[in-house]
Amino acid sequence: QPRLVQSGPEVKQPGASVKVSCKAAGYIFSNYGISWVRQAPGQGLEWMGWFNANNGNTNYAQNLQGRVTMTADTSTSTGYMELRSLNSDDTAVYYCARGDGYFGPGTSFDYWGQGTLVTVSS
Amino acid sequence: EIVLTQSPDTLSLSPGERATLSCRASQSISGSNLGWYKQKPGQAPRLLIYAASSRATGIPDRFSGSGSGTDFTLTISRLEPEDFAVYYCHQYGDSPRTFGQGTKVEIK
Numbered sequence: 001q002p003r004l005v006q007s008g009p010e011v012k013q014p015g016a017s018v019k020v021s022c023k024a025a026g027y028i029f030s031n032y033g034i035s036w037v038r039q040a041p042g043q044g045l046e047w048m049g050w051f052n053a054n055n056g057n058t059n060y061a062q063n064l065q066g067r068v069t070m071t072a073d074t075s076t077s078t079g080y081m082e083l084r085s086l087n088s089d090d091t092a093v094y095y096c097a098r099g100d101g102y103f104g105p106g107t108s109f110d111y112w113g114q115g116t117l118v119t120v121s122s
Numbered sequence: 123e124i125v126l127t128q129s130p131d132t133l134s135l136s137p138g139e140r141a142t143l144s145c146r147a148s149q150s151i152s153g154s155n156l157g158w159y160k161q162k163p164g165q166a167p168r169l170l171i172y173a174a175s176s177r178a179t180g181i182p183d184r185f186s187g188s189g190s191g192t193d194f195t196l197t198i199s200r201l202e203p204e205d206f207a208v209y210y211c212h213q214y215g216d217s218p219r220t221f222g223q224g225t226k227v228e229i230k
Contacts, residue, residue: 035219037167045159045167045210045221061218095166099214106214108157108172110179115166 002026004096004113011119012086020116022079022096029072030054033101034079035109036070038092046092051079052101059103086120093117124149124213126222134230141198143225145211150191155215158187158196161224162207170209171196201227 007021022034036048049060051070058070064083072079079096094116097109125148135141145156154174159167169178171187174194184199198205206229211222 037221044224045161045212047212047219047221050219059217097167100219103217105153105155105216106219108169108178108212108214109159109167110169110172112166112168 002098002111004098004111006094006096006113006116009117009119011121013122014087014120016086016120017082017084018086018118019080019082020094020096020118022081022113024077024079024098027098029077030074032098033107034070034072035097035100036081037095037097037109039095039115040089040092043092048081048094050100050106053079054101057101057103083118086118088120091118091120123218124151124216124220126211126213126220128209128211128222128225130225131223132226132228134228135201136230137201137203139201141196141201141205141227143196143198143209143227145189145194145196145222147192147194147213151194151213152215154190155213156187156189156194157212157214158185159210159212160205160207161210167210198227 003025030053033052035050069082096113098111099109100106129144156174158171161167175187208224
């Protein structure tokens with residue numbers, strides 16, 4: 001059974017950076033992409049981007065370009081999402097999910113991590 | 123960017139009733155690349171339907187999806203207590219990927 005386990009909650013000051021990890025198990029990591037989705041308190045889901053674990057390609061949401069980097073360590077089957085220059089609007093639960101990784105039509109997200117709460121506050 | 127508009131925002135129904143949720147896209151979604159997710163408070167979303175009409179692993183057959191082009195529907199034939207939640211549609215046919223704003227199914 002595939003499983004994604006994310007790192008714990010973070011509290012950051014405005015202007016700082018955060019790096020969230022997502023450790024995969026139960027499947028061949030390089031056969032699937034890792035997508036990232038965030039959800040602000042009381043709000044809907046926002047797509048952030050994806051990382052293709054097979055070829056290292058990435059695709060980011062335009063509103064996060066320049067601030068976000070998605071990477072992975074295939075030796076430990078772990079994906080990472082780093083977000084820089086944090087502000088209060090970045091306070092959200094960040095989810096990783098298995099799926100996508102294609103510049104054309106992609107895939108749905110069939111397994112999700114438990115979520116990581118990132119709070120940006122001075 | 124493809125904008126997904128879900129309706130209604132809230133659906134108030136009783137257990138055992140049928141729920142019909144709509145997701146309308148601002149332009150045609152290629153290859154029916156649309157999914158539906160269910161999210162309960164404090165939990166991660168869970169995939170219900172992919173490719174517009176295929177049930178994900180372990181999803182009961184009271185959940186069904188239909189539609190193509192710009193109009194898609196999620197139907198729950200008979201609501202069980204655990205089905206009261208928020209439902210999101212998601213298109214992955216074009217970039218950027220987008221989600222609908224969600225439909226809350228609440229107990230009447």
